Each structure stands twice: as C-alpha cells, then as structure tokens.
Amino acid sequence: xxxxxxxxxxxKRIAGKFPRAPYQTNKMFESDAELIYTGxxxxxxxxxxxxxxxxxxxxxxYDDPYLMGWLLVMANFSDIAAVxxxxxxxxxxxxxxxxxxxxFINKISSGISDxxxxxxxxxxxxDTNQGRDLFLSGCALGQVPKKSTITRIGAAPGDKIFxxxxxxxxxxxxxxxxxxxxxxxxxxxxxxxxxxxxxxxIRQYGSCCMDTSDGVIISLDTxxxxxxCQFILYNQWRKILHGMVLKVCHTHNVxxxxxxxxxxxxxxxxxxxRPENEKMFLQEAAAIGWKPIPAGExxxxxxVSIKMDKESIPIDTATIRNLSHEAGSDPGRYIQQLLQxxxxxxx
Amino acid sequence: xxxxxxxxxxxKRIAGKFPRAPYQTNKMFESDAELIYTGxxxxxxxxxxxxxxxxxxxxxxYDDPYLMGWLLVMANFSDIAAVxxxxxxxxxxxxxxxxxxxxFINKISSGISDxxxxxxxxxxxxDTNQGRDLFLSGCALGQVPKKSTITRIGAAPGDKIFxxxxxxxxxxxxxxxxxxxxxxxxxxxxxxxxxxxxxxxIRQYGSCCMDTSDGVIISLDTxxxxxxCQFILYNQWRKILHGMVLKVCHTHNVxxxxxxxxxxxxxxxxxxxRPENEKMFLQEAAAIGWKPIPAGExxxxxxVSIKMDKESIPIDTATIRNLSHEAGSDPGRYIQQLLQxxxxxxx
Numbered sequence: 001x002x003x004x005x006x007x008x009x010x011x012k013r014i015a016g017k018f019p020r021a022p023y024q025t026n027k028m029f030e031s032d033a034e035l036i037y038t039g040x041x042x043x044x045x046x047x048x049x050x051x052x053x054x055x056x057x058x059x060x061x062y063d064d065p066y067l068m069g070w071l072l073v074m075a076n077f078s079d080i081a082a083v084x085x086x087x088x089x090x091x092x093x094x095x096x097x098x099x100x101x102x103x104f105i106n107k108i109s110s111g112i113s114d115x116x117x118x119x120x121x122x123x124x125x126x127d128t129n130q131g132r133d134l135f136l137s138g139c140a141l142g143q144v145p146k147k148s149t150i151t152r153i154g155a156a157p158g159d160k161i162f163x164x165x166x167x168x169x170x171x172x173x174x175x176x177x178x179x180x181x182x183x184x185x186x187x188x189x190x191x192x193x194x195x196x197x198x199x200x201x202i203r204q205y206g207s208c209c210m211d212t213s214d215g216v217i218i219s220l221d222t223x224x225x226x227x228x229c230q231f232i233l234y235n236q237w238r239k240i241l242h243g244m245v246l247k248v249c250h251t252h253n254v255x256x257x258x259x260x261x262x263x264x265x266x267x268x269x270x271x272x273x274r275p276e277n278e279k280m281f282l283q284e285a286a287a288i289g290w291k292p293i294p295a296g297e298x299x300x301x302x303x304v305s306i307k308m309d310k311e312s313i314p315i316d317t318a319t320i321r322n323l324s325h326e327a328g329s330d331p332g333r334y335i336q337q338l339l340q341x342x343x344x345x346x347x
Numbered sequence: 348x349x350x351x352x353x354x355x356x357x358x359k360r361i362a363g364k365f366p367r368a369p370y371q372t373n374k375m376f377e378s379d380a381e382l383i384y385t386g387x388x389x390x391x392x393x394x395x396x397x398x399x400x401x402x403x404x405x406x407x408x409y410d411d412p413y414l415m416g417w418l419l420v421m422a423n424f425s426d427i428a429a430v431x432x433x434x435x436x437x438x439x440x441x442x443x444x445x446x447x448x449x450x451f452i453n454k455i456s457s458g459i460s461d462x463x464x465x466x467x468x469x470x471x472x473x474d475t476n477q478g479r480d481l482f483l484s485g486c487a488l489g490q491v492p493k494k495s496t497i498t499r500i501g502a503a504p505g506d507k508i509f510x511x512x513x514x515x516x517x518x519x520x521x522x523x524x525x526x527x528x529x530x531x532x533x534x535x536x537x538x539x540x541x542x543x544x545x546x547x548x549i550r551q552y553g554s555c556c557m558d559t560s561d562g563v564i565i566s567l568d569t570x571x572x573x574x575x576c577q578f579i580l581y582n583q584w585r586k587i588l589h590g591m592v593l594k595v596c597h598t599h600n601v602x603x604x605x606x607x608x609x610x611x612x613x614x615x616x617x618x619x620x621r622p623e624n625e626k627m628f629l630q631e632a633a634a635i636g637w638k639p640i641p642a643g644e645x646x647x648x649x650x651v652s653i654k655m656d657k658e659s660i661p662i663d664t665a666t667i668r669n670l671s672h673e674a675g676s677d678p679g680r681y682i683q684q685l686l687q688x689x690x691x692x693x694x
Contacts, residue, residue, distance in 0.1 A: 010475050013449070014441055014456045021436050021469035034472035038435065038490060042387070048471065050438040050486055055478040088385065089368050091397040091486060094361055098672075102360070109361045122368035124395065125381035128357050130672065131402040132480070139397055139438060139486035143385060325445075325477065 003318035005221075006325040030226060031151035032082035032211055033142065045149060047085035047142040051075040054135035059331050061177055061264070065104045068136060069111025070191060075213060076140035077119055077194035078267035082211040084150045084203025085142030087121035087196060093137040095129045108136070119196055144203065150271075154207040155227040159272040161296035164195045164202075167216050168245035168259030170266035175259075176248065178331050189244075192267040198290055202271050205281035209271035216240075216260035219270040220296075220304045221317035230301035233260075235308050235347065240295050255342045257306065261315075262338055263324045272298055306347055313347060350665035352568075353672040377573060378498035379429035379558055380489065392496060394432035394489040398422040401482040406678050408524055408611070412451045415483060416458025417538060423487035424466055424541035425558040425614035431497045431550025432489030434468035434543060440484040442476045455483070466543055491550065497618075501554040502574040506619040508643035511542045511549075514563050515592035515606030517613035522606075523595065525678050536591075539614045545637055549618050552628035556618035563587075563607035566617040567643075567651045568664035577648035580607075582655050582694065587642050602689045604653065608662075609685055610671045619645055653694055660694060 008029065015028060025035040025045060033049035053072050056062045062071060077087055092112060096105065116122055124141070173190040176183055195211075202209050208227060210219045216233075224231045237256050238246065249256040273281055285292050296307070305312040320341070327334035355376065362375060372382040372392060380396040400419050403409045409418065424434055439459060443452065463469055471488070520537040523530055542558075549556050555574060557566045563580075571578040584603050585593065596603040620628055632639050643654070652659040667688070674681035 007475065010443070010452075013452055014439075014459075014475065015470060015473070017456060018460050018463070018470040021471060024436070024469070024471055028472075034438070036435065036471060036488075038385075038391075038393070040389070040391075042389070044385075044387075046385070046393070046488075048438060048486075048488065050440050050473050050484065052440050052442060052474065052476055052484060054442055054476055054482075058479055088383065089371070091381070091395060092361075093397050093399050093484060095399060095401055096357070105357075105360055109364060112361075113365050116365070122371070123362060123365040124368060124371055124383060125375075126362070126397055127399065128354065128361065129399055129401055132405055135401075135482075137397065137399060137440060137484045139395075141383075141393075141395070 003322065005318060006322050026151055030153050032079040033085065035083060035144070035149060043146055044143040045146055047080055047083050047144050048139065049076060049079035050137065050139045051079070052135060052137040054133070057134055059178065061174055061331065064187065065107035066111040067190070069108040070115045072136045072138045073112055073115035073119070074192055074194045074267050076138040077121070077196060078211040078213055080140050080142035081195045081199035082209050082269055083144055084148065084199045084209070085144035086200070087119055088141040088143055089122045089124035090116060091124055091139040092126035093129065094126070095131055095133070095135045097132065097134055098130050100134065118193060148203050150203040150206050150209045152208050152210050152223055152226050155223060155229055155272040155298050156207065157229055157298055157300045159207050159274055159298040160278065160294060161231060161233070161270070161272055161298060163212070163216070163240060163293045163295045164198045164269040166242040166293065167212055167240060167266060167268050168256070169242040170264045171215060171259040171262035172245045172248050174262065174264035174331070175254065175335060179335055194267050195269045197288060199269060201281065201284045202269060205277040206271040206273055209269055212265040212268045212270050214263050215265035216270060217304065217315065217317055218263065218265070218321055221321060223270070224302065224304050228302060230299040230303055230305065231296060232299055232305045232307050232312055233296040235306055239293055254339070255347065257347050258338060258342050261320050308347070313345065350669065352665060353669050373498055377500050379426040380432065382430060382491070382496060390493055391490040392493055394427055394430050394491050395486065396423060396426035397484065397486045398426070399482060399484040401480070404481055406525065408521055408678065411534065412454035413458040414537070416455040417462045419483045419485045420459055420462035420466070421539055421541045421614050422560060423485040424468070424543060425560055427487050427489035428542045428546035429556050429558040429616055430491055431495065431546045431556070432491035433547070434466055435488040435490055436469045436471035437463060438471055438486040439473035440476070441473070442478055442480070442482045444479065444481055445477050447481065465540060495550050497550040497553050497556045499555050499557050499570055499573050502570060502576055502619040502645050503554065504576055504645055504647045506554050506621055506645040507625065507641060508578065508580070508617070508619055508645060510559070510563070510587060510640045510642045511545045511616040513589040513640065514559055514587060514613060514615050515603070516589040517611045518562060518606040518609035519592045519595050521609065521611035521678070522601065522682060526682055541614050542616045544635060546616060548628065548631045548635070549616060552624040553618040553620055556616055559612040559615045559617050561610050562612035563617060564651065564662065564664055565610065565612070565668055568668060570617070571649065571651050575649060577646040578643060578651045579646055579659055580643040580651065580653050582653055586640055601686070602694065604694050605685060605689050608667050655694065660692065662692070
C-alpha cells in the first residue's frame with residue numbers, strides 16, 4: 001500500500017497548517033461530520049458538515065432539478081447519520097445563472113423541501129448568488145449525545161462489516177446517465193434517503209462508521225487506512241448489491257462489483273461491529289424494520305480484499321481512488337478507465 | 348417605494364415554501380445569521396451563516412489567493428459579528444480546478460488561517476471538490492447569549508444610525524480592480540476585519556444591526572424595509588468614508604457617496620441606537636479603543652435619504668439594489684450603470 005490518496009494530499013495541503021479548535025473532538029479525516037463541544041454543561045456534541053453539488057450538475061449527471069435539491073439534502077445529512085447524530089437543520093447556498101426558468105428553481109426548492117421533510121428536519125437559512133454556473137452548497141447540523149458517538153475510528157480484527165442497505169445504485173445511475181445518454185430513467189430511479197434512524201442504532205453498538213457517498217470500496221479503503229486493519233468484503237453480490245444493479249450489470253455486461261468501486265456512491269452506512277454486540281444490534285434493527293446486510297470482516301493485516309470461494313483477492317484501492325482525480329472533470333473518461341481496470345482483476 | 352428587490356424575490360421563490368424550524372428564533376431576512384435554540388437548559392443561541400466566493404473570483408475581482416482565503420473568513424464572520432455572537436469556527440469547501448499551482452493553494456490556505464487567527468477562531472472542517480471553476484464556500488458558527496441578541500429588527504424613529512468604521516473601501520477596491528485594470532494595488536490595500544468585539548458591545552446597546560457587506564446603502568434599504576421607518580444618512584463624507592476612498596474618488600472624478608451604493612461593501616456594522624443608550628455605549632466603545640461613527644438618524648416615514656445642507660434627497664435604493672442583478676455577471680457593466688445613475692442625482 002504505497003500510493004497516497006491524491007484527494008487526501010490536497011486536503012492536507014489546504015488544512016494541514018490550520019490549528020485545531022481545542023473544543024473539537026475529532027481529528028482530520030476521522031469522522032464524516034465534525035464533532036464540536038459548544039461549552040457549558042452540555043450532554044451533546046454539535047455535528048456539522050458541508051457538501052457541494054457542482055460537477056454533478058455541470059457534467060449532466062444531475063439534470064433533474066428536483067433530484068438536485070433532494071440529493072443536496074441527503075448528501076449532507078448522510079454525514080450527519082454516519083456520526084449517529086439527530087438532524088438540527090440545513091443551510092443552503094443556491095448559485096444560479098439567472099437563465100433558469102421559474103419552474104426549474106421551484107423544482108430545486110421542492111426537492112430540498114421534500115427531502116428535509118422525509119428526514120424530519122428543516123432549512124434554517126442560506127444565501128443566493130448569481131454567476132456563470134449553477135451549483136448548490138449545503139451545510140448540515142445535528143446533535144449527538146456525548147456518551148454515544150461513533151466515528152471512522154474503532155474497528156479491530158474480528159469485527160464484522162455491515163452495510164445499512166444494498167449498494168451500487170449510485171454508480172449504476174451514473175453509468176446509465178453518462179454512458180447511455182438518451183436512456184429514459186424513471187423519475188424515482190435514484191432517490192436515496194440518508195440513514196438517520198439507522199445511524200442512531202449504529203452509534204450504540206458499532207465500532208466505526210462511514211457513509212458510502214464515494215462508493216463502498218472508498219469507504220473500506222478509508223476505514224482500513226485509519227484503523228490499520230485488513231477489510232475483507234464478501235463476494236455475495238446478490239445480498240450486497242441492489243436488485244436493479246444486478247439487472248443493469250447483466251444487461252450491459254458490466255462486472256457488478258465495480259458498482260462498489262465507482263466514486264458515485266449512495267447514502268448507505270458502512271460500519272463495523274464487535275461479534276458480541278451483534279445479537280443486541282440486530283434485535284434493535286429488527287424493531288424498526290431494518291435489515292442490515294453482513295458484508296465482510298475485519299482481520300489482522302492491511303488492505304482491502306474481496307473474499308472469493310477459494311481465495312481472497314487484494315484490491316488496489318489507492319489506484320481506484322486516484323482514478324477520478326486523474327480523469328479530472330471528465331466522468332466519461334473515468335468510467336472507461338474503471339471498466340478497463342476491472343478487466344485485469346479476476347472477480 | 349414600489350419596486351421589489353429581485354434578490355429577495357429569488358430567495359422567497361427558493362425558500363418561501365420551506366417550513367421554519369420551531370427552534371429557530373429569527374424569521375427570513377431578519378438577521379445576518381440564523382439564530383438557533385439547540386434545546387435543553389441552554390443560555391446561548393447558535394448563530395450560523397453561509398457565504399460563497401464565486402463570481403468575485405471568476406470576474407478577477409479577487410485574484411490574490413491570500414486575499415481570497417482572508418475574505419472568505421471575514422465575509423462569513425461579519426454575519427456572525429452582526430448578531431453579536433462569539434465565533435465558534437468555520438467550515439470551508441474549496442472547489443479547485445486541478446490546474447492551480449501548489450503555491451497558489453498554499454496562499455489560499457494561509458489567508459484562511461491568518462484570518463481565523465486574527466479573529467481568535469478555527470477552521471473546524473470542510474470538503475474539497477474538483478471542477479471547472481475555482482470557488483470557495485464557507486459556513487461560520489458562533490454563539491450568542493439568549494438574553495443579549497441583536498437582529499435587523501428593532502429600529503424606531505428617534506434612533507441614531509452608526510457605522511462601526513469608515514466605509515467605501517470595498518467599492519473603491521472593486522472600482523480600481525475592475526475599471527482600472529493594470530493598476531498595481533498594495534497587497535494590503537483591502538484587508539478588512541470582521542467586527543466581532545464591536546458586535547458584542549452593539550448587541551447590548553443597539554436596537555438593530557446589519558453588516559455592510561453589500562454596501563452601506565443596501566444595508567440602510569434593508570433595515571428601512573424591515574423596520575418601516577425612514578433612514579436618513581448624513582452627507583458628512585469626510586467622517587463616514589475611508590480616507591483612501593476620498594483620495595481615489597477625487598483622483599478619478601467619482602462621486603464619493605457612490606462608494607456606499609455599490610454592492611461590493613466592506614465588513615463594517617451598520618446599527619441603530621436609542622439616544623438614551625448612546626452615552627453608555629460610547630463609554631464601552633472607548634474602553635476597547637473603538638470610535639463608532641455617527642452616520643444618520645431614523646425618522647417617521649419610509650425610504651432612504653441623504654441629508655444635505657438644506658434638504659434631504661431621497662435615494663431610489665430599490666433601483667440601486669436591482670442594478671447588479673440586471674447587469675448579471677458583468678461587473679464592468681454594473682459599475683458603468685452605477686456611474687451613469689449618479690449623474691442624475693444631485694449629491
């Protein structure tokens with residue numbers, strides 16, 4: 001595991017010199033949302049995160065204004081879910097060009113509003129700017145009890161890996177949208193929901209947690225590096241992948257595991273659990289009608305592997321992660337490179 | 348005062364349908380930062396705001412990376428200052444193109460870091476994205492005692508209007524940068540600092556407060572509409588305007604009051620005060636070495652006027668505010684229209 005992650009190098013370049021606030025409990029990279037102690041006699045941490053939709057709009061990946069609004073909310077609250085926090089609200093910055101029609105702006109607004117309602121939360125404020133490109137920024141706030149937080153740190157050999165739900169649909173959406181242009185997708189084909197209530201159970205029983213917004217493989221790579229263990233993913237694609245993923249991959253002859261490797265993930269949570277906590281955890285999950293998916297195990301060692309029938313195949317996750325940076329802002333080139341790379345791996 | 352403000356119409360279009368959080372204390376437009384009660388036995392409100400630098404970078408108005416970082420921080424914390432809050436920290440989203448040199452990114456980072464240090468606060472987190480254009484988004488947090496908040500609401504006839512410091516330098520910077528391209532400005536020509544400690548005094552004695560980030564005239568127009576009073580500005584330009592503003596306006600034959608009308612303001616606070624609070628307020632201000640500038644008075648009526656020697660001249664602030672939207676993302680055209688408009692006003 002020699003290669004550095006270009007994105008992390010960039011973040012270190014920008015933020016490496018910044019002194020940390022003494023009242024911030026997490027270190028850089030170590031949780032999906034920042035955890036802040038706001039002083040006094042408080043039992044909660046403030047959880048806060050920021051997420052921008054820009055290239056996704058510029059590239060045509062998101063062209064439905066309702067979906068733009070919906071995903072802005074979910075992308076932000078998925079990070080809030082991954083630290084087990086309760087949503088407090090969202091700030092929204094809408095940067096419009098001035099040439100959008102009224103109906104288009106109204107649909108962005110409806111997507112934001114419906115997504116907040118679906119999570120039981122509110123838009124608190126924001127700003128608008130006019131400029132050359134349309135883009136949306138969000139900043140989500142939440143609260144989490146100090147006694148019951150979860151971050152990306154805490155996995156240990158022997159832990160089991162779970163997913164909050166079937167994965168791969170984000171990448172299949174991107175594949176169909178960018179590689180099969182002209183194909184009509186149903187309006188609700190990709191309408192993910194941040195896993196807020198699931199996160200509140202995970203924070204009690206889990207050892208570490210991260211959302212899959214950049215894809216499952218990138219989450220596993222991140223957790224592996226931070227916890228210095230080996231993360232082994234089972235090749236049980238029928239359980240791990242969304243039904244639609246299996247269908248589309250079959251039709252278009254795409255290796256289905258690749259929908260875990262692409263950078264356009266979904267908003268599931270990828271988390272680990274000590275075996276002794278599994279029973280209680282699954283009971284609480286069942287009580288809210290949720291079926292977490294066993295997806296792998298944590299072992300001694302380092303790296304991410306996929307467990308096949310007879311052997312485990314190591315995955316060069318650094319190369320996978322850096323592909324998207326090397327392709328710059330050309331998602332078509334990125335997808336081609338990913339498909340090319342998959343040909344060289346026997347999964 | 349017939350004309351609507353285009354920007355506000357846009358905000359209402361986007362946000363008008365959003366239900367408000369029951370624990371949010373301010374209404375839309377009524378304060379520079381959102382004020383949130385986070386539950387339990389708390390004596391503070393959380394203050395939160397978001398601000399994006401995009402067009403300022405695209406247009407070449409900000410071309411010094413250190414200044415970009417500095418102004419991102421100050422723009423966000425100026426809103427925190429205007430509600431009288433203490434800074435808690437900042438989230439930063441850096442959207443880079445990938446073609447920036449390392450030194451350039453380092454300078455953005457230094458500008459952010461130095462500005463946070465200057466305000467005694469911290470970067471808490473953020474994200475990075477790669478795309479077609481460079482832009483920076485920020486989200487600032489603060490805390491303010493529940494017993495001592497200030498918003499844009501509360502001015503009454505008889506109040507005095509103050510500025511926290513001399514104004515106009517933001518617009519002079521924009522004028523020189525965009526209209527007199529090639530002119531070399533000293534690196535520290537425009538390096539404003541958010542008025543955090545001043546805001547904490549204003550919150551105790553003031554009746555309403557707003558920052559001048561969109562220019563003094565726009566602040567007065569906003570406060571006038573919200574409080575339904577007449578806001579009269581004194582024509583004492585030697586006191587109200589920055590020394591450099593008077594000098595540059597003289598050299599370039601620009602009406603100096605126009606540096607209050609342009610949309611590229613600075614980060615002073617514009618606030619009102621009941622006459623009976625003035626003495627105590629000025630004592631506390633003097634104790635921290637601060638000299639607030641008397642700038643006008645609030646009267647019965649409606650509208651913004653400038654008090655000349657013999658008469659008060661009403662200013663069509665709605666037209667001034669809407670100019671920037673009509674000019675779209677062409678700041679050169681905007682400045683020309685502003686200069687043209689000024690010819691028709693006898694100030």
